[in-house]
Amino acid sequence: MTISEVSQKYGLSQDTLRYYERIGLIPKVERTKSGIRNYTEESCGWISLVKCMRSAGIPIDTLIEYCALMQQGDDTLPARKELLVGEREKLIMKIEEMQKTLERLNKKIDWLDMTNQQICWEKEKESA
Amino acid sequence: MTISEVSQKYGLSQDTLRYYERIGLIPKVERTKSGIRNYTEESCGWISLVKCMRSAGIPIDTLIEYCALMQQGDDTLPARKELLVGEREKLIMKIEEMQKTLERLNKKIDWLDMTNQQICWEKEKESA
DNA sequence: ATATCACCTGGAGTATACTCCATGTCAACA
DNA sequence: TGTTGACATGGAGTATACTCCAGGTGATAT
Numbered sequence: 033m034t035i036s037e038v039s040q041k042y043g044l045s046q047d048t049l050r051y052y053e054r055i056g057l058i059p060k061v062e063r064t065k066s067g068i069r070n071y072t073e074e075s076c077g078w079i080s081l082v083k084c085m086r087s088a089g090i091p092i093d094t095l096i097e098y099c100a101l102m103q104q105g106d107d108t109l110p111a112r113k114e115l116l117v118g119e120r121e122k123l124i125m126k127i128e129e130m131q132k133t134l135e136r137l138n139k140k141i142d143w144l145d146m147t148n149q150q151i152c153w154e155k156e157k158e159s160a
Numbered sequence: 161m162t163i164s165e166v167s168q169k170y171g172l173s174q175d176t177l178r179y180y181e182r183i184g185l186i187p188k189v190e191r192t193k194s195g196i197r198n199y200t201e202e203s204c205g206w207i208s209l210v211k212c213m214r215s216a217g218i219p220i221d222t223l224i225e226y227c228a229l230m231q232q233g234d235d236t237l238p239a240r241k242e243l244l245v246g247e248r249e250k251l252i253m254k255i256e257e258m259q260k261t262l263e264r265l266n267k268k269i270d271w272l273d274m275t276n277q278q279i280c281w282e283k284e285k286e287s288a
Numbered sequence: 289a290t291a292t293c294a295c296c297t298g299g300a301g302t303a304t305a306c307t308c309c310a311t312g313t314c315a316a317c318a
Numbered sequence: 319t320g321t322t323g324a325c326a327t328g329g330a331g332t333a334t335a336c337t338c339c340a341g342g343t344g345a346t347a348t
Binding site: 047051091 | 344
Binding site: 162163164174182194195196197244 | 322325326327328
């Protein structure tokens with residue numbers, strides 16, 4: 033797959049794809065003999081993973097580390113697990129926090145609704 | 161309340177508190193006659209709100225707009241509601257995305273566990 | 289043959305959200 | 319009365335994550 037196809041498929045700009053590769057967020061992508069990127073299934077798997085993790089706010093540094101560990105073979109399995117478990121913890125906490133914010137937003141919206149109705153009602157009285 | 165007390169109470173640095181005020185994320189804080197900030201209950205309410213919203217990733221620009229609307233009185237109630245409803249939508253989507261990431265993380269961790277056990281078992285066989 | 293087009297690279301620029309710093313003021317205490 | 323400490327300001331600096339751009343190459347269509 034060409035970079036433009038991958039860009040289309042995952043909704044990431046070509047610049048971002050090249051950037052991710054450059055900083056080691058995904059392993060080096062295969063090239064044609066003229067030097068053009070040729071994304072394999074595996075590359076796409078990485079893109080998909082990174083997109084998913086990034087969309088949840090997992091920092092780039094962490095993902096670079098994961099990618100590096102991955103490329104060092106099976107010896108790093110425990111380290112990778114540790115890393116992922118840590119991120120899972122953080123993610124769970126973030127979700128909880130967001131749920132709290134959601135409740136607060138809900139309450140605020142309800143309150144605004146009530147207040148607005150109150151004001152409308154008072155204005156009606158005034159003008160009556 | 162002094163800035164150091166508020167900083168303690170909400171876990172935001174004094175610099176951040178001043179920054180939030182400067183950019184209009186919270187309304188101007190009362191001062192003593194020598195010019196020192198004297199946070200009221202209301203100020204604290206704003207800090208608490210902003211901290212909550214920011215922790216869920218709601219952008220500063222949006223919160224500045226909300227604060228500005230707030231200070232323009234009841235005429236902006238519908239606009240404020242619209243703003244909050246929009247943010248609620250985005251938040252719900254973000255939470256969903258994070259839950260997907262969480263599931264993916266869980267699967268990856270399970271897989272790592274299995275693979276690791278497999279490898280251990282094979283190594284045991286080898287060395288036997 | 290040449291023009292076009294997608295792609296390449298390295299480096300600079302941008303957006304967001306703080307965070308730090310130099311310098312200055314004021315109140316209180318030794 | 320001098321020094322200490324908390325607080326003030328405006329502006330510069332930092333971290334993170336892209337995003338853009340100038341200049342260049344190689345394959346393909348006219």
